[in-house]
Amino acid sequence: GDSVTQMEGPVTLSEEAFLTINCTYTATGYPSLFWYVQYPGEGLQLLLKATKADDKGSNKGFEATYRKETTSFHLEKGSVQVSDSAVYFCALSVEGAQKLVFGQGTRLTINP
Amino acid sequence: GAGVSQSPSNKVTEKGKDVELRCDPISGHTALYWYRQSLGQGLEFLIYFQGNSAPDKSGLPSDRFSAERTGGSVSTLTIQRTQQEDSAVYLCASTTRTGGRGYTFGSGTRLTVV
Numbered sequence: 001g002d003s004v005t006q007m008e009g010p011v012t013l014s015e016e017a018f019l020t021i022n023c024t025y026t027a028t029g030y031p032s033l034f035w036y037v038q039y040p041g042e043g044l045q046l047l048l049k050a051t052k053a054d055d056k057g058s059n060k061g062f063e064a065t066y067r068k069e070t071t072s073f074h075l076e077k078g079s080v081q082v083s084d085s086a087v088y089f090c091a092l093s094v095e096g097a098q099k100l101v102f103g104q105g106t107r108l109t110i111n112p
Numbered sequence: 113g114a115g116v117s118q119s120p121s122n123k124v125t126e127k128g129k130d131v132e133l134r135c136d137p138i139s140g141h142t143a144l145y146w147y148r149q150s151l152g153q154g155l156e157f158l159i160y161f162q163g164n165s166a167p168d169k170s171g172l173p174s175d176r177f178s179a180e181r182t183g184g185s186v187s188t189l190t191i192q193r194t195q196q197e198d199s200a201v202y203l204c205a206s207t208t209r210t211g212g213r214g215y216t217f218g219s220g221t222r223l224t225v226v
Contacts, residue, residue, distance in 0.1 A: 044155075046216075100215060
């Protein structure tokens with residue numbers, strides 16, 4: 001079945017550090033890939049997405065590239081801020097399928 | 113509406129009682145989803161509605177859980193005879209299509225069973 005595996009957390013970094021959160025997937029079809037973010041006390045928000053191989057999604061300084069050959073969609077940011085502290089979820093949806101499949105989430109804490 | 117609205121935002125109930133959680137999706141969104149987020153865990157799919165099609169109930173954890181969607185809009189998730197392990201945040205999401213465009217989530221209902 002379809003599944004998403006995320007880098008285990010929690011992840012703690014200092015402000016201005018480089019961030020990578022790994023995400024790999026298994027899908028029976030050709031998936032669209034997403035990163036969602038959940039800030040403390042808030043609901044899930046779509047951070048970025050990519051719908052086909054080699055697409056790069058980007059938003060708020062975050063980037064992720066759809067790599068079909070490695071079935072990956074790693075999240076990166078060159079210089080994190082304290083305000084980036086949140087839980088990040090990688091997810092996929094297969095065309096014609098009926099639900100988003102989420103990874104387990106990675107809690108990120110950025111210290112000043 | 114402008115976003116997905118869920119009510120109540122918080123619910124504390126006694127073990128054994130029934131609860132109803134409500135979701136009002138974005139106007140025009142035909143697909144509606146319920147997920148459960150337990151403390152320290154990821155998101156667990158519960159049920160999916162798409163237009164007038166029969167819902168996908170494959171994620172419901174037991175027969176104490178049920179959901180309906182009236183008129184293709186508002187949805188209600190009902191948990192009967194609540195148990196402590198039902199304590200979680202219940203999230204609703206809607207979208208215009210299945211896959212490819214992302215989903216809009218509500219802020220969730222935090223359910224605590226005491």
